[in-house]
Amino acid sequence: MSSETPQTTLSHSLKSTLMSSALHQASLALLKSEVPVGCVLYNLRLNAIVSVGHNLVNATKDPTRHAEMVAWDRLVNRGMASDGAVNGEAWDGDLGVVPGSNPGVEGGLTRTVAEPGHEGAYPDTISTPQDEGEGGLVNNDPIVCVVTCEPCVMCAGALAMIPNLVGVVYGCSNPRFGGCGSLVKAFGGNGDKDCCQVGERFVEGGVKDEEGVEILKRFYGRENEGCPLEKRRRKEGGEGEGVASAGVS
């Protein structure tokens, strides 16, 4: 953990800005027929987004490639899934980066987050996380995870294992898989699931939740091609049913 006192809350405007970036990631997932959930990792010391990710379950045939996992692996494994990193292989699949499509964050590059109204105020020089000094971003600095949908039990459990993660901000809740209060409280605590402080960590939901739901509805209006056939038939029951299905983190 950083020697500086961890910031336990983010300003409303900052959360909104970060969630917009996460929603942009979700929209990139939608373009690739992935479940549209996006995530950004925000470094409190640098006041910068240090990694981004969106679901890549269908593209990689890897059920662990949820947005949060992709963002974290991108931060520490230079974009490779853990399996690729261990085996010394570079996963050359599509990592979801569309150069130039996002004014803020792409490809694991660090950019200072601008407050609304100053979106163009990015530094001229951008650097990869690894350039910030050994372990500077990965091991010590306080990180906040901002994700468009409540992390599933797997992702919430993963985030809870990261020692320098100080908070989770999510959009819509995930009643079928949610690990931040819907099904399991991976971070512990007894407070309201939408906003609670657990030790030095905070969990907050409901940020731009309507936009998070809207993009999921756009996806589930059509079929998830990665879902097995028998699971797809179950969704014929009604609109909006099964919003949080396979691949939703």
Added chain:
Amino acid sequence: MSTSPSPTSPSPRLPTELQTSNDLPTLLPISSLLTTQPTSVPSSNSSTIYEVLPPGRALLHLLSTFKTPPPPDLHPDILERLKTVQCLALRVEPRDTQKVIKALAEVAPIKGELGHLKRVKKVTDYDNGIEGGGGERDKKKAKVEGVRPKKVGSLMVLVMTKCEWDLLPQASRSTFSSRLSGLGSLDGDVIEQMVQVPVPLYPPATSELRKHMEVYWPQVLHHSMKDGRREESNVLTEGDVERFRRFMGVCESANDVIMVDPNGDYGRGVIASSGKAESQHQALINGSETQMNILQTPTVLAIQGQARNSRNSQSSTVENDNNTDTQYLCTGYECYMIKEPNHYDAMALLHARVGAVIFKVWDKGRGGLGGSKGKGMIGVHEIDDTNHTYRVFKIGGL
């Protein structure tokens, strides 16, 4: 009439391993699940295999073993599913049933909470000359007294819950009474003729549970139970148990997590492994190792190994159209590990759609399959309404 179990009936003894408390998962010895008993019963506790059951499944197995009344020391979740509610019912002659049901549909339609119950129950009594007599006990008494009982068939028709009746306005009661009076053999004050009966409060989760609770009142078989998948999936063979032990041995030798295709040949059984010792990751958690990604757990690496196999298989399919591999993720595979997975790993296995998880040691601090129940954390395989679930087995002592 009373269908409730006799309070004097001896309660069957519950095996020690089935006596659950709130902070321990429910365990069921595998021997009770076998279609055929293993030829060699393990003598040492260390090789005994238990299934770690979510409460609903535990109920299924227990009820196949025990008759009413249920043992009083069952898990609270199980006891909840065995609850009954007091209802009012009318005894009618079979020839009058249709008329009575039609009238009841108008004045006392079956509502949602009783939707799992059939309207009519067959009752067989014995006319033995004992006033108010009937039922098995009076049949025995009549036999002792030398009276030859006569078998009499009649029907009970469900009216409504006792609670609903108590809240019914007087005017509605009068309407009810006037509508039913005079129907066939129903004469006089119909309200006086109604009797209280206990009926199952909840719909049956399994067909075995339905059989068990039909002692009280017959229930509608839910559509999802008709395919019998749940029952079939409970059956283990001697080969299954032998495979569990064999691959756990492989897992222990490698000190690794392995993914096994239970339908593969011996040599092809292991589909993927993490290639990383569990102890390595433990060192990372403890802080003595800092160079690895903390999320590179052996379990996740094993899942990703299978994903890589699948991607490679897809590539070869594109190159030569002959490959017919249609395996979806890790569907049906068995995952073997030494230590109980935490919630992160356990949910990753659920996303990967494995068929079973087999481990040896509880993780009471962070276990995701019931080991951390003492800390109020539910096991991942116990969560309802997920799009998949898997079975969990523990090898070794409790």
